[in-house]
Structure formats: C-alpha cells, structure tokens
Amino acid sequence: MLVFWEKGYEATSMADLTAAMQIGAPSLYAAFGNKAELFAAALKTYKAEIGLEIWDSLPKAATARQAFADFLRETAVAYARSDQPRGCMIALGVLNGHTEANPACELLRDCRLENASLLRERLEQGVRDGEIPPSADCQQIAYFYATVQHGMSITARDGATLASLQSTADAAMAAWDALTAPR
Template identity: 50%
Template structure:
C-alpha cells in the first residue's frame, strides 16, 4: 500500500472539478467518482487484465462509450482508479505510520493496520498495488512498471520513517535501513497474497507479530 501524498489528493479534487465542468450545461448521466470507485474495486478484485471492459461497464453502470469519453482508454481508467485507491485507502495504513511516536510503533501500526485493511469484508482482499499486474504482457507492461515504482516508493517511505528512529537514538546508526524497510514491505506484500488466499485478520496479525519479533536484531535497538 502506497502512502498518499498531496499530488494524489490533488488528483481527487481536480477530478471532481473536472467532472463538474464536463457535466455543466447538460444533465449528469452518472456520478464519475462513484463510477471510478466501482472501477477501482473491479480492478482490485480481478487485476488489470482480468477486469474486462464488460466487467467494468457492468460494475460502473455505464456504457463503454461513456467510459472512454470520461476516462480515456482502459489503461488511463486503471491509472485514475489506482490514484483514487491510494488517496482513499492509503490513509488507513499510513496515518498511523506518520503519527506513531517511535519507529517501532510506526512499523507495528503499518503491519497491524495492514492486517485489518486487507481483510475487510467490504473490500476485495489484499492490496491493489501488489496484486493488480504481477506478470508482464504486451497489454499490461506499462501498468506493471507503474506498480513496481509505487511499491518501490513504499520502501522509500518506510526507510525515511526509520531514519527518524536513527536520529532519535532508537535505531543503531549502523543499521541497514533500506534492507529493514524492504523486509517489512515484503512482509506486507506477503500478507496481501495471504489475504487473497483467504487468511483472516487474526492470521495476518500473527504474521505481523512474528515479523515484529525481529525488530531488535534488525535495528540494533536497545531495551
């Protein structure tokens, strides 16, 4: 799960404003934000290639010509759905990371909120950024590259949070922060796959607890 930022939040505001402008002067045929949310959930459940245009039109409740007119091609629809996902779903996990008083509590919140978010009954299981396009094909290569970049950003965001722990004396200056960040992101990505396979919130919390047990040996943290 990628941390939302100002650019992504700006996208939501701009999208709403653009939708209002496009609809001005004629009756609104559909709510674009609702349609985008439904597209997001379809991509989330079936992946980029698995979600056909027939699936998307059925989920969004609009005809394909309207989808193309409002969002462009399928790739652009996915890109906007992905930005919507980060802006609306990301804070549930990342707010705790940012607000935690210590680096350990930030990682603990990251994993425990992941366990909750990835197993909600009101959403598809797992993470859209992790599961949407793992394999490269002619149709999905650009999408896959964007998702790889987003997953790399998650590692960097955690590394920066860990660096605050070094500055405060919580983490040894000799600790490999990039490796630690990548380890905990790898755990989160594995939790996404486990959730898709049917693991419960408690199952994922046990995984998170096992990963947190490695904290002291990874960071050189003192008692």
Template identity: 40%
Template sequence: MTNNNVSEQEPCDHPAKKKRGRPKCFDEQQALEKAMLLFWEHGYEATSISDLTQALALTAPSLYSSFGDKTTLFYKCIDYYLAHEACPIEAIFLEAKTAKVAFELFLYDNVQRLAQPDKPSGCMLVVATMNCSDHAQEVQHNILEKRLKTKQKLLERLQQAVAEGDVVETAPLQEIADFYATVLQGLTIQARDGANVEQLHKVVEHAMRTWDLF
C-alpha cells in the same frame, strides 16, 4: 461504500452546452469506486471494457468520454484506492513516537484493510498487476514505482529514527525496510489465499519480534 445500483446512464444533453461537453448524469466518484473494485478483484488485464461498462452502467463511448481508455481509468482507480482504501502511512508515521511503533501500527492497519469481508482481499498495488503479460509492462512499472515509494517511506522513517536517537546508527536500515516491505507483500498474498485477520495478526506479531535482531 455505496451499493446503489446505477441504471444505464449517459452524460445528459444540456441545451446551452451541447457543443462544448455535456454535464454527467452519474456520480463519477461512485463510478470510480465500482471500477476500482473490479480491477482490485480481477486484476488489470482480466478486467475487460465489457466488464467495466456493465458494472458502471455506461456504454463504451461514454466510458471513454468520461474516463479515457482502460489504462487511464485504471490509473484513476489506483489514485482512488490510495486516497480511500490504502493505509495512511504518513499519518501513522507522524504520530508514532518510535520507529518500531510506527512499523507495528503500519502493519496492523494494513491487516485490517487486506482482509475486509466486503472488499477484495489483498493490496491492490500488489494483486492488480500480478499476472499481467508483457503487453502491460508499462502499467506494471507504474504500479511498481508506487510500491517502491512505500518502501522508501519505510526507509525514511528509519533514517528519522537514527537522527532522533531511536535507532542505532549502525543498524542496517535498508535491510530493515526490505524485510518489512516483504512482510507486507506476504500479508497480501496470505490474505488473497484466505487467511483471516487473526492469522495475519500472528504474522505481524512474529515480524515485530524480529525488530531487535537487526
């Protein structure tokens, strides 16, 4: 993450392109990162346009011109988070030889990301819309769909394990996926409440002992 302070910056005038959009004088990816950190730390509704313009060193018109409205910017920040901060679940599940190892590596990787000293704690997909009002139902639903996609990937990895003979056919796959998705969300809340990496690792250890009980 870069920590360079960006002074008040506007899209630059260019003689040849004054009428058809102007090249931006700021780093859009850096701006997205800063906006993402605000939404991640304070949540969607609690982060105001004023907070965003101050952090990004842009005027409100420039912010809207570059990223659209607040909701559009938030969605772009979620995409940035998934690309740069979230656990690479596909890569982990592809490389792990068994479903149990896949789930264990997935949880441990998440722990390292949930309690970073230089980043907001918890998973942005959980904490950014926790306290939203009814006015943000569409945003909440959008983020819920992304969380459900993660749980679906857990279920699909279990189904793969059954096909490979790694997990017995009678195993309650949906219950297993539900359980570990719940563990993941619980880790987020614990991290948000100040639990450190060592404490979260202990939670994962106990959660993986549960594997053989299903």
C-alpha cells in the same frame, strides 16, 4: 476501482468495467481514453481513499518500532475487511507483467517503491532520534517490512483470517531487534 482491485489489471475486461460503471464502451473511452488510463485513475482513487490508516500510523507513533508494529497491525485489519476486496490493489494489481510493455505494471511498481521509501524514511527518523543505530541498513529493513506487507496481501486474498494476519505481523516484529542491531 473495485473491479481492478478484485480481479487485477489483466483479468479485468472492458465488459467488466462498463458493467460496473453502468456506461457503454464509447462513454468509457471518451472519459478515460483506454483501460490503462482508467486503471491509473482507479489507482489514484485507491491511494486517496483506501488504507490511509496503514500509512498514517507511521508518523503518529512515538518510536520507529511502534510505528512499524502499528503499520503491520493496521495492514492486517485493512486486508481482512469483509466489506471490500481482500488484500492490496497495489500489491496484487499486476503480478505477471513487464513494466516496458504494460503501463499498469510501471504504475504499481512505482507505488510499491514509494511505499518502501515511506518505510525507509520512518526508519531514518528513528536513526536521527537515536532509537536505531546509524549502522542499520534502513533500505533493507524497509524492503523486508514491505515484503511482509505484500505477503500479507497475498495471504489475505487467499482467505487468511485477521488473527492469522496479526500473527504474521507479530512474527515480523520479532525480527525487529535483529534487523536494527548495531553492525
């Protein structure tokens, strides 16, 4: 998982994987079949173990606004950690690929869409709770904040500090009122 996270799917070689796992290529193929299947297993582990605090923040907050502020704050903290690769494996794992030809692209696209759906669902809860007007475009707002998170991943990988990532989160939250205003 760490090798795929650090290098991305395309740049990760079988030699990188066998070295990290301290096994020979025949054992890797026997256990996982191929690189794409190993990537799928690594992605499953990533989703089960990494960034949980980011997504756990959404249902815990009392309001949708606070949920999104917490989501972005937790994203900044997670992406700036020094004890793991910076940024997000889901956002950075495959940036230049076509889903038809690359199963890793499809897996990551599906994860990103699932993440945007979680954001949309929290916004829809805010509509039901009366915090957000029914006229708000929850899907578009969700895409906006997912895109901010993806950008934070890229800038984290480029070396952005925690303070810089938090400033991005604050700037994105400054757009909240305009995004959720009655239409």
